[in-house]
Amino acid sequence: MSIGELVVVLGSVALVVSRWLPSAARRPTAVAAVVVVLAGVAVGLPEIRWPVMLVLAADLLAAAVWLLRRRRWPAVSASVACLALIAAGGGAAWALPVPEFPEPSGPAAVGTSVMQWADPARDQRPVVVQLWYPAQAVSPGAPRAQYLGRTRREAKTVAAAEAAYLGAPAFVLDGPTRAHSHAVVDATPAAGRFPVVLFSPGLGGVRTQNTAWAEDLASRGYLVAGVDHPYDSAAVILADGRTLRTRVTADGDRAAWVAARAADLRFVLTRLGGVGPADTTRAAATGHSIGGAAAMRAAEQDPRFTAVVNLDGGPDPDQGPLRQPVLALTHELKDRADTDYVALLSKILGGGSATSYRLTVPGSAHLTFTDAPLFLPPVPSLAGSLGRTASVRMTVETTAAFLDTTLRGSTADLPAALSRHGELHTMPAG
Structure with missing residues (x-):
């Protein structure tokens, strides 16, 4: 308020x-x-x-x-x-407040840009990508990026589509359409090249759903690329103004959507090779929910990915073992479905050829690992009980520690850093 x-x-x-x-x-x-x-x-x-x-x-x-x-x-x-x-x-x-984004914790200012590419291998499939990256110093009065879209009008369209997908009235997501984050649109990138973190949102989710997390990682020296998946994300607004509405449903062909998302991630990684600040030799595939499953699938198919972060995503039953290290964050386990999901996840991680980690976070819910705690009611079953900003801080601190180790070669005690936030299970290389 x-x-x-x-x-x-x-x-x-x-x-x-x-x-x-x-x-x-x-x-x-x-x-x-x-x-x-x-x-x-x-x-x-x-x-x-x-x-x-x-x-x-x-x-x-x-x-x-x-x-x-x-x-x-x-x-x-x-x-x-x-x-x-x-x-x-x-x-x-x-x-239902207007979200206030936590100040990024890293030393760099943050810039953001939106790009659109067409994949010639898949009938010119349009993929919209938002980048968050370390920027040169910006004026304190510089306009900050609109949340959920390039403009307020676009944000309203996206919010209404998200609400409709969730079966809620549009006014429930009125607050986020009024918010601005800390990034400056098209700010000049800082000098150097930065490890790449590709992000796939949850089912029906949009590229901006983890903006607070993305901005914090960018302030720490990463280039984060959030992906809108056409016909999956609730609404993808193209550069020419057209809006691609979602075609996914909760009981549809999940394997097909995971495959399409994985292909999008591989395509975006290729295109980022031509973006100056992006160091694609150090790249992580990440995602939330079904996006986490897509990140694991993309890494299985593409050795260019160095690491994987799965934010509470159930993998496909036929997901193969990975050669890359994986960090999987899971919500607090409460029922048989949770137990089965974690058992499958642990089996896949345990069969990999690199050391991986599964961290169960007490007090967390499925949406804890997104921006949702910043603007949804603080109901434990919905957003968890960690608090609005504490949820973001937990997700940032755990994933940043893992990425620093796997993409930058940090020698800090990773298990100790992770175990501060929950019950840690280490999966030694198979």
Whole structure:
């Protein structure tokens, strides 16, 4: 909840209560409350979020209560209704905030660019990629990147598509469309070449779903490439303005989607070979949920990938052993399905030819490893119980430690760094 929204809520409560104060204090309190509400609205301009509209509706009803001077019980009922509206609006503003992205922890500024490539081997399949990379120093006042899209309009389209895919009304994701991250669009890259981290989002997910994680890695010296998978991501908006809607369903051909995503990752890695700051000789395939499965499949098929990070993704049953080291983060295990998924994952990792790691994070849920805790209600079954920014920090610290070891040759104690965040299982090379 923003400061302006909090001011509106508090002023509105005071306005409702003023009707029931002693006569000498009633009118001055009401006038002061109205001034406070108007000040809060002014802070929130030029746009007012829908939860605040509920609170302002309560204010209009509170004004009507003043007309019920001698009709006590109707006034009591109206006042209770006002307080209920204020509670609903204030609660929604708190539970569904405009996300505030954590400040990246690395020494470098962060730039971001969006690219679009067509794969000639697959009927010119269009793949939209967003890069986050270390940048030269930027002005503190430089405009920051819009979240979820190149523009606010694009962000609204993507958010509405994501909400529809999840079966939720579009207003639930209104907050993220108003957010800006820390990256500066098309900032000049810092000198040097940087290890590459390719990222595949969850089922129906979009390239920006792990922006906080991507920006932090970029500030530490990595080039992160988030991939929109056409006809899989909820909405992929092309450079010419066309929108490619998702065709995936939860009970569809999962193996085909994993294969298509893996091919996208291999194609993007090839194209990044022509991007100046990208050092594709040090590249990790990463992903969340089904994107984690796609990362493992891409690494199985392509030896150019040096390492793999799987963020709570169940692999395909026919996934083969990998030659690359793997870090698999999993949510807290609660039922038989979780146990079966982890057993398959452990079997695959144990059969690999490099040492891999499986880390089960207490208090985590499936969406803990994304940006979702920053803007969804803090419900443990939905976003985990680690907290809004602590979830991002955990994902960054574990994956950065692993990538520093596998892509940069760090000699730090990786098992110790990982085990601080959960139950660690090391899979020795088979």
